[in-house]
Amino acid sequence: MKLNNQLLVCSIFLLSIFNLNSNVDAKIRHYRWEVKYEFKSPDCFKKLVITINGRSPGPTILAQQGDTVIVDLKNSLVTENVAIHWHGIRQIGTPWADGTEGVTQCPILPGDTFRYQFIVDRAGTYMYHAHYGMQREAGLYGSLRVALPDGEVEPFSYDYDRSIILNDWYHKSTYEQAAGLSAVPFVWVGDPQSLLIQGKGKFDCSKPGVAATDCNATNPECSPYVFTVVPGKTYRLRIGSLTALAALSFEIEGHNMTVVEADGHYVEPFVVKNLYIYSGETYSVLVTANQDPSRNYWAVSKMVSRNNTTPNGLAIFNYYPNHPKRSPPTVPPSGPWWDDVNSRVNQSLLVKSHPNYIHPVPKTSDRVIVLLNTQNRIDGGIKWSINNVSFTLPHTPYLVSLKQNLLHTFEQTPPPDVINGYETYNISEVAPNVNATTSNSLYRLKFNSTVDIILQNSNTLSVKNSETHPWHLHGHDFWVLGYGNGKFNATEDPKKYNLVNPIMKNTVAVHPYGWTALRFVANNPGVWAFHCHIESHFYMGMGTVFEEGIEKVGTLPSSIMGCGDTRRFIKP
Ligand code: C2O
Ligand code: CU
Numbered sequence: 001m002k003l004n005n006q007l008l009v010c011s012i013f014l015l016s017i018f019n020l021n022s023n024v025d026a027k028i029r030h031y032r033w034e035v036k037y038e039f040k041s042p043d044c045f046k047k048l049v050i051t052i053n054g055r056s057p058g059p060t061i062l063a064q065q066g067d068t069v070i071v072d073l074k075n076s077l078v079t080e081n082v083a084i085h086w087h088g089i090r091q092i093g094t095p096w097a098d099g100t101e102g103v104t105q106c107p108i109l110p111g112d113t114f115r116y117q118f119i120v121d122r123a124g125t126y127m128y129h130a131h132y133g134m135q136r137e138a139g140l141y142g143s144l145r146v147a148l149p150d151g152e153v154e155p156f157s158y159d160y161d162r163s164i165i166l167n168d169w170y171h172k173s174t175y176e177q178a179a180g181l182s183a184v185p186f187v188w189v190g191d192p193q194s195l196l197i198q199g200k201g202k203f204d205c206s207k208p209g210v211a212a213t214d215c216n217a218t219n220p221e222c223s224p225y226v227f228t229v230v231p232g233k234t235y236r237l238r239i240g241s242l243t244a245l246a247a248l249s250f251e252i253e254g255h256n257m258t259v260v261e262a263d264g265h266y267v268e269p270f271v272v273k274n275l276y277i278y279s280g281e282t283y284s285v286l287v288t289a290n291q292d293p294s295r296n297y298w299a300v301s302k303m304v305s306r307n308n309t310t311p312n313g314l315a316i317f318n319y320y321p322n323h324p325k326r327s328p329p330t331v332p333p334s335g336p337w338w339d340d341v342n343s344r345v346n347q348s349l350l351v352k353s354h355p356n357y358i359h360p361v362p363k364t365s366d367r368v369i370v371l372l373n374t375q376n377r378i379d380g381g382i383k384w385s386i387n388n389v390s391f392t393l394p395h396t397p398y399l400v401s402l403k404q405n406l407l408h409t410f411e412q413t414p415p416p417d418v419i420n421g422y423e424t425y426n427i428s429e430v431a432p433n434v435n436a437t438t439s440n441s442l443y444r445l446k447f448n449s450t451v452d453i454i455l456q457n458s459n460t461l462s463v464k465n466s467e468t469h470p471w472h473l474h475g476h477d478f479w480v481l482g483y484g485n486g487k488f489n490a491t492e493d494p495k496k497y498n499l500v501n502p503i504m505k506n507t508v509a510v511h512p513y514g515w516t517a518l519r520f521v522a523n524n525p526g527v528w529a530f531h532c533h534i535e536s537h538f539y540m541g542m543g544t545v546f547e548e549g550i551e552k553v554g555t556l557p558s559s560i561m562g563c564g565d566t567r568r569f570i571k572p
Helices: 174-181 341-350 398-403 535-539 564-569
Strands: 026-040 047-052 061-064 068-075 084-087 113-119 124-130 141-147 160-169 194-197 226-229 234-241 247-252 257-262 265-272 274-277 282-288 297-304 313-319 367-378 381-386 389-391 437-439 443-445 450-456 469-473 478-485 507-510 514-521 526-532 543-548
Touching (some): 026 061, 084 113, 124 234, 141 234, 174 535, 194 297, 234 257, 274 282, 274 341, 341 507, 450 507, 507 514, 526 535
Parallel strands (some): 226 313, 367 450
Antiparallel strands (some): 124 141, 160 194, 257 265, 257 282, 297 313, 367 381, 450 514, 469 526, 478 514, 526 543
16 A cells, blocks of 8 residues: 555544534544654754654644544554554543553554554543654654534633644664663663754764764754744643653743643643643643744753753744744753752642532542552662562553453462551662562452552662652543652541642652652553653563453454464464
């Protein structure tokens, strides 16, 4: 089949689908994507990048609430598997379309075309990205934007709507990084070489040791991203972060931003000068072009939460009709201090549900799982563990093994709801955590039960160091009940939970030495990954998986099979 190189909505059929929210006509949004490696220079440095139809970031998916999205994904990576996850889409009724290799599907083999088909059931700002190995950071990602149904309006107004994705960028291949992370002795990936704004950054090609054939500062691929605005107009800017490592602060010189949406939920609006955003999060902000229109301004992303050497990412906030490439006359804002934990925690605390869109949170829960996040040495390597379990993916995807009772394909003893000795565990010190092991065990949740998760941070293997971890849950939104500093106190802290107007999100930060409490209802039949969204952390074991209502999952499509023990279901 000849594939078109453009973002292509190749057919829109009118269907009469009776869905949960309305019985208006829903559409099918049909995309055909070809995934392949190409040489690109997103930050002026030439590298093999995974593209979709020739692009990275890939095409933006535009749909309306209730629509069916179909993506026919052709894997043209030649010698590499692939899988794509639709980040923030809950996949209600289609758990096999979540795109999580090892959890909900087998990898898509080179040459194969896999069909993802799912309903986007709620308006909001979402993303998609590779979910196989560390492919996401090779450039396989993009935006997914779901509009309200006709006739419904947002609780705020704006003139124009734009999506951007913030990212960080490494020059080494994912293979080199992955090999280092699993090596003994361990080799850390280090700081990213640059920060990208909507796929564009700038690496300093004049650095010693950089060959002119590899780095060309005048390559148009790395000209700064330009955001053109008309004076006086208000823009809804949908900002997502898919960094491999970096926590970011984003700001537009001289302009305040009003935060109105987080992970697909309306927030009680608040104004910021700089927005902190962690990998896996999305926010909508409103920006009004109300400054001196005779010049352009800088938009800046800055890496925070780790002491780092990564230069800030720069884009141009261009006031029409100034020339879009005209550099602002000012020095770009330098952004907040990387170690200002308090201002990051304070911003997390500001994110509450919009008063008119509160999803009432169950007042109590049926089960509390305390997940202690630690860094460990296992067999001479360095890993991350959750309750002393460093997670590994099985060869047979859980969705198939649980549905078809192939229980020998993964470790059956579930990880603990709280570790033995949690009471006396000192989160402020380097702990030996001698009990840590690697395992592919998972948590099985009672269908429809309400589950609390307490994510407890701790000191890493380095003295006086604790990191920020953005945790992302597949298949659900959760209520963010609270954040705390230090060790979670099971009798006192729940009294301070926000049960009035907690925001619902799919990704939330766990701040250094702190805890974050979430609640969700296990009402989406399927198997769902829950993990730190830092690519190298998940690779090092920082994640787990929840199963709920597996018996309610419909017949699995054979397209997700083909690996491990699923081969028994493939008819010769
Ligand atoms: Cu966006 Cu499992 O991740
Ligand atoms: Cu992490």
